[in-house]
Amino acid sequence: MLSKRNLFCTLGVLAGVALGSSAAMARSLDTAFGEVEVNDDPQRVVTLYEGALDASLAAGVTPLGAIATRGGQQVANYLRDQVPDIQMVGLAGETNLEAVVALSPDLILASPRLPEAQYALLSQVAPTVVPPSSGFSPDAWRDEALLFGEALGREPQINEALAAVDQRAEELKARINAEGQAPSTHLVRWMPQGPLVMSTKLFSTGMLSAAGFAVEDSGLVADQRPHSDPLSLEALPEIEGDWLFLATLNEDGQEALETASQSEAFRRLDVVQRDQVVAVDGQLWTSASGPLAAQAVLDDIETAVESNATQ
Structure with missing residues (x-):
């Protein structure tokens, strides 16, 4: 759940962030909440989903912030050495909105289970990409990784990583x-x-x-x-x-x-x-x-x- 503290003040900050962004919006992605325009080359990425952090690193992008893995206070052990200084912006299912705002992201990658009310707030901070949810499926992660790769402008890197897994x-x-x-x-x-x-x-x-x-x-x-x-x-x-x-x-x-x-x-x-x-x-x-x-x-x-x- 997103923090509700000082909600009106926070929304004011969000509006300032959105209005102050001068990055060119170059591409449109089909997401769970409709089409979202994203920057051509996002530089300040925040991930609110374990699969989004993984895909970002696989694509060669190191996010500024992430949520902790389920059952822990940091990112999962298998990724910890790759992001020793990453900022924690919440726990699984409990994002700290103020911490996200403080990082001034130009792209947020979120979970397919993100509630619409939380999306409405986050999308005022930065373009927020939420993969469509198809329920439990052993291959859903592949479509998610492809969407995140597209959002990052790193489709070739994700395709290469997926091919290596398959081989x-x-x-x-x-x-x-x-x-x-x-x-x-x-x-x-x-x-x-x-x-x-x-x-x-x-x-x-x-x-x-x-x-x-x-x-x-x-x-x-x-x-x-x-x-x-x-x-x-x-x-x-x-x-x-x-x-x-x-x-x-x-x-x-x-x-x-x-x-x-x-x-x-x-x-x-x-x-x-x-x-x-x-x-x-x-x-x-x-x-x-x-x-x-x-x-x-x-x-x-x-x-x-x-x-x-x-x-």
Whole structure:
């Protein structure tokens, strides 16, 4: 939610920013809220969505500001070294409007889930690009990255980054399916209240599929939901498969997983006994998206497969 403090004063500042901008408006983009004109070569970019930060960096643009990743206070670990000095302008779902205004952006890249009321305020600060939302889809991130690349004037760089992801995924798939069969797996995010089975229609489960896995949700995830309700330890057999990818968002989730992994119910799982459980970073696997995130997910998959091959 955008801050409501001093709303009328802030709106006055926004109007001043908009009127004071002298940059040429050269291109029109089709966004969730209609056509938006953007500068030919934006120099002061703020991202309010993890996928927008990822796409910007993949395109060779370093934003001035970003929101913190879900479950954290900074950007996701896999991007932190690339933006050590980036200004935090809010948390996931809670943007600090005054912090955005202070950066005087000439382009804002936002989430497809941005409410229209927030868009109305942000668009007074700078052209605000919001991708159309098509619900949960494993390939939605690609269309988002392409739109962000177009907004930045960096379409060739984004196309190149996407092609590199596709080529690497195909190479991994050839290795993983070398015996003619796709190994089954679930992606589970472990929270303090219990494990959540993630939808097969998300970014990271889509990457698992692209790399050659048969991703399942055991019928536990309702349509257009990102994950299941928390499972009890007694229900863990529901997540049996050839592999199991386990993600935690923060220290609380990690502690809960470590406690659960000592239970008899967890140790009895066949996938655990075969040592084909892969611990992954939940900030990357269950919150991030974009070309750089895709390469990082493929890194984890490749490491897991190579480690298993040497056992």
